[in-house]
Amino acid sequence: DAGVTQSPTHLIKTRGQQVTLRCSPKSGHDTVSWYQQALGQGPQFIFQYYEEEERQRGNFPDRFSGHQFPNYSSELNVNALLLGDSALYLCASSQGTGHLTDTQYFGPGTRLTVL
Protein backbone atom coordinates (compact mmCIF):
# COMPACT_ATOMS: atom_id res chain seq x y z
CA ASP A 1 0.00 0.00 0.00
CA ALA A 2 1.66 3.19 -1.20
CA GLY A 3 1.80 6.05 1.22
CA VAL A 4 1.62 9.71 0.31
CA THR A 5 3.79 10.48 -2.69
CA GLN A 6 5.00 13.86 -3.88
CA SER A 7 6.71 15.03 -7.03
CA PRO A 8 9.18 16.28 -7.86
CA THR A 9 11.60 15.62 -5.02
CA HIS A 10 13.64 18.73 -5.66
CA LEU A 11 13.05 21.80 -7.77
CA ILE A 12 15.06 24.91 -8.56
CA LYS A 13 13.35 28.02 -9.91
CA THR A 14 14.19 31.69 -10.30
CA ARG A 15 12.35 34.66 -8.88
CA GLY A 16 9.17 35.54 -10.72
CA GLN A 17 8.63 32.08 -12.13
CA GLN A 18 5.69 29.81 -11.41
CA VAL A 19 5.84 26.30 -9.98
CA THR A 20 3.47 23.34 -9.64
CA LEU A 21 3.94 20.65 -7.02
CA ARG A 22 2.02 17.41 -7.03
CA CYS A 23 0.70 15.07 -4.36
CA SER A 24 -0.94 11.67 -4.48
CA PRO A 25 -2.70 10.78 -1.26
CA LYS A 26 -2.52 7.48 0.54
CA SER A 27 -4.88 4.90 -0.89
CA GLY A 28 -8.40 5.41 0.42
CA HIS A 29 -7.78 8.99 1.54
CA ASP A 30 -9.88 11.83 0.19
CA THR A 31 -8.51 14.89 1.98
CA VAL A 32 -5.25 16.65 1.20
CA SER A 33 -3.53 19.39 3.17
CA TRP A 34 -0.45 21.36 2.16
CA TYR A 35 2.21 22.77 4.47
CA GLN A 36 5.28 24.94 3.95
CA GLN A 37 8.34 24.18 6.08
CA ALA A 38 11.08 26.78 5.93
CA LEU A 39 14.56 25.73 6.98
CA GLY A 40 14.79 25.35 10.74
CA GLN A 41 11.08 25.96 11.24
CA GLY A 42 7.99 23.90 11.84
CA PRO A 43 5.52 23.34 9.02
CA GLN A 44 2.94 26.07 8.34
CA PHE A 45 -0.53 25.23 7.08
CA ILE A 46 -1.24 26.53 3.58
CA PHE A 47 -4.66 25.04 2.77
CA GLN A 48 -6.75 21.89 2.75
CA TYR A 49 -8.77 20.31 -0.05
CA TYR A 50 -11.77 18.06 0.42
CA GLU A 51 -14.22 17.00 -2.26
CA GLU A 52 -12.29 19.08 -4.80
CA GLU A 53 -12.85 22.30 -2.89
CA GLU A 54 -10.58 24.42 -0.73
CA ARG A 55 -11.91 23.80 2.74
CA GLN A 56 -9.67 25.95 4.88
CA ARG A 57 -6.78 28.30 4.24
CA GLY A 58 -3.87 29.48 6.30
CA ASN A 59 -2.20 32.87 6.22
CA PHE A 60 -0.72 32.68 2.74
CA PRO A 61 -1.13 35.14 -0.14
CA ASP A 62 -3.21 34.47 -3.24
CA ARG A 63 -0.01 33.58 -5.11
CA PHE A 64 -0.50 30.19 -3.49
CA SER A 65 -3.33 28.25 -5.07
CA GLY A 66 -4.29 24.64 -5.35
CA HIS A 67 -6.48 22.10 -6.95
CA GLN A 68 -7.83 18.67 -6.12
CA PHE A 69 -8.74 16.21 -8.84
CA PRO A 70 -11.55 13.63 -8.86
CA ASN A 71 -9.01 10.92 -7.98
CA TYR A 72 -8.16 12.99 -4.84
CA SER A 73 -4.65 13.88 -6.00
CA SER A 74 -3.73 17.51 -5.57
CA GLU A 75 -1.54 20.26 -6.95
CA LEU A 76 -0.03 23.27 -5.26
CA ASN A 77 0.73 26.22 -7.52
CA VAL A 78 2.86 29.18 -6.56
CA ASN A 79 3.03 32.21 -8.86
CA ALA A 80 5.55 35.05 -8.96
CA LEU A 81 8.07 33.16 -6.84
CA LEU A 82 10.00 35.04 -4.18
CA LEU A 83 13.25 34.06 -2.52
CA GLY A 84 11.26 33.53 0.68
CA ASP A 85 9.23 30.79 -0.97
CA SER A 86 12.26 28.50 -0.73
CA ALA A 87 11.15 25.70 1.57
CA LEU A 88 10.13 22.08 1.91
CA TYR A 89 6.52 21.69 0.83
CA LEU A 90 4.71 18.88 2.57
CA CYS A 91 1.50 17.21 1.57
CA ALA A 92 -0.62 15.34 4.09
CA SER A 93 -3.60 13.13 3.41
CA SER A 94 -6.35 11.79 5.62
CA GLN A 95 -9.53 9.80 5.32
CA GLY A 96 -12.84 11.21 6.31
CA THR A 97 -13.96 14.74 6.74
CA GLY A 98 -10.53 16.24 7.12
CA HIS A 99 -11.05 16.88 10.81
CA LEU A 100 -8.11 16.70 13.16
CA THR A 101 -9.42 13.44 14.59
CA ASP A 102 -8.53 11.88 11.25
CA THR A 103 -4.87 10.92 11.31
CA GLN A 104 -2.87 12.84 8.74
CA TYR A 105 -0.15 11.00 6.86
CA PHE A 106 2.65 13.13 5.45
CA GLY A 107 4.62 12.69 2.27
CA PRO A 108 8.41 13.18 2.08
CA GLY A 109 7.99 16.66 0.64
CA THR A 110 9.26 18.66 -2.32
CA ARG A 111 12.30 20.83 -1.72
CA LEU A 112 11.86 24.11 -3.62
CA THR A 113 14.80 26.44 -4.05
CA VAL A 114 14.20 29.91 -5.49
CA LEU A 115 17.28 31.71 -6.83
Place this chain on the structure above:
Amino acid sequence: AQSVTQPDIHITVSEGASLELRCNYSYGATPYLFWYVQSPGQGLQLLLKYFSGDTLVQGIKGFEAEFKRSQSSFNLRKPSVHWSDAAEYFCAVGPHGSGNTGKLIFGQGTTLQVKP
Protein backbone atom coordinates in the same frame (compact mmCIF):
# COMPACT_ATOMS: atom_id res chain seq x y z
CA ALA B 1 -3.23 33.97 18.96
CA GLN B 2 -2.67 30.26 18.93
CA SER B 3 0.95 29.25 19.26
CA VAL B 4 3.21 26.38 20.18
CA THR B 5 6.56 26.77 21.89
CA GLN B 6 9.27 24.15 22.01
CA PRO B 7 11.83 25.76 24.32
CA ASP B 8 14.69 23.43 23.42
CA ILE B 9 16.06 23.85 19.91
CA HIS B 10 18.62 21.10 20.30
CA ILE B 11 18.98 18.28 22.85
CA THR B 12 21.74 15.69 23.17
CA VAL B 13 21.27 12.55 25.25
CA SER B 14 23.27 9.37 25.66
CA GLU B 15 21.88 6.16 24.29
CA GLY B 16 19.91 4.39 27.01
CA ALA B 17 19.21 7.61 28.91
CA SER B 18 15.74 8.97 29.46
CA LEU B 19 14.33 11.78 27.34
CA GLU B 20 11.86 14.58 27.85
CA LEU B 21 11.01 17.09 25.12
CA ARG B 22 9.03 20.11 26.22
CA CYS B 23 6.03 21.64 24.52
CA ASN B 24 3.90 24.56 25.68
CA TYR B 25 0.88 25.89 23.87
CA SER B 26 -1.18 29.01 23.92
CA TYR B 27 -4.82 28.42 23.15
CA GLY B 28 -8.24 29.60 24.23
CA ALA B 29 -9.49 26.15 25.09
CA THR B 30 -8.19 22.62 25.28
CA PRO B 31 -6.81 21.89 21.84
CA TYR B 32 -6.06 18.66 20.09
CA LEU B 33 -2.37 17.91 20.72
CA PHE B 34 0.12 15.97 18.63
CA TRP B 35 3.75 14.94 18.50
CA TYR B 36 5.40 14.21 15.15
CA VAL B 37 8.90 13.00 14.29
CA GLN B 38 10.78 13.89 11.12
CA SER B 39 13.88 12.03 9.98
CA PRO B 40 16.09 13.38 7.18
CA GLY B 41 14.45 12.82 3.82
CA GLN B 42 11.29 11.52 5.45
CA GLY B 43 7.89 12.99 5.94
CA LEU B 44 6.43 13.67 9.34
CA GLN B 45 5.34 10.58 11.25
CA LEU B 46 2.73 10.77 13.98
CA LEU B 47 4.03 9.54 17.34
CA LEU B 48 0.93 10.16 19.44
CA LYS B 49 -2.08 12.40 19.89
CA TYR B 50 -4.37 13.64 22.64
CA PHE B 51 -7.98 14.55 22.13
CA SER B 52 -9.58 14.01 25.53
CA GLY B 53 -9.71 11.60 28.46
CA ASP B 54 -6.66 10.10 30.11
CA THR B 55 -3.97 12.78 30.18
CA LEU B 56 -1.15 10.27 29.75
CA VAL B 57 -1.09 8.97 26.21
CA GLN B 58 1.01 6.19 24.76
CA GLY B 59 2.42 6.32 21.28
CA ILE B 60 4.57 4.36 18.91
CA LYS B 61 8.25 3.55 19.38
CA GLY B 62 7.93 3.59 23.19
CA PHE B 63 7.04 7.28 23.45
CA GLU B 64 4.46 8.77 25.79
CA ALA B 65 3.23 12.28 26.50
CA GLU B 66 1.38 13.89 29.35
CA PHE B 67 -1.16 16.69 28.97
CA LYS B 68 -1.10 19.16 31.86
CA ARG B 69 -3.87 21.72 31.51
CA SER B 70 -2.62 23.86 34.41
CA GLN B 71 0.76 24.26 32.73
CA SER B 72 -0.50 24.33 29.13
CA SER B 73 2.06 21.65 28.40
CA PHE B 74 2.26 18.42 26.47
CA ASN B 75 5.75 17.04 27.08
CA LEU B 76 7.04 13.99 25.25
CA ARG B 77 8.97 11.32 27.15
CA LYS B 78 10.82 8.10 26.52
CA PRO B 79 12.45 6.05 29.29
CA SER B 80 15.39 4.77 27.24
CA VAL B 81 16.56 6.41 24.03
CA HIS B 82 17.89 4.42 21.09
CA TRP B 83 20.33 5.74 18.49
CA SER B 84 17.56 5.47 15.88
CA ASP B 85 15.54 8.08 17.79
CA ALA B 86 17.85 10.84 16.54
CA ALA B 87 15.56 13.10 14.50
CA GLU B 88 13.58 16.32 14.58
CA TYR B 89 10.53 16.33 16.85
CA PHE B 90 7.55 18.62 16.41
CA CYS B 91 4.72 19.40 18.78
CA ALA B 92 1.49 20.56 17.13
CA VAL B 93 -1.93 21.76 18.18
CA GLY B 94 -5.26 22.09 16.46
CA PRO B 95 -8.66 23.54 17.28
CA HIS B 96 -11.00 21.43 19.38
CA GLY B 97 -14.65 21.08 18.48
CA SER B 98 -16.72 21.45 15.36
CA GLY B 99 -15.08 22.77 12.25
CA ASN B 100 -11.78 21.42 13.43
CA THR B 101 -10.37 20.78 10.01
CA GLY B 102 -6.82 19.72 9.47
CA LYS B 103 -5.12 23.00 10.26
CA LEU B 104 -2.28 22.08 12.56
CA ILE B 105 -0.08 24.69 14.22
CA PHE B 106 3.45 23.39 14.69
CA GLY B 107 6.21 24.38 17.06
CA GLN B 108 9.67 25.20 15.80
CA GLY B 109 10.93 21.71 16.50
CA THR B 110 13.57 20.10 18.71
CA THR B 111 16.54 18.34 17.19
CA LEU B 112 17.49 15.24 19.15
CA GLN B 113 21.04 13.96 18.95
CA VAL B 114 21.88 10.61 20.55
CA LYS B 115 25.42 9.94 21.76
CA PRO B 116 26.68 6.34 21.67
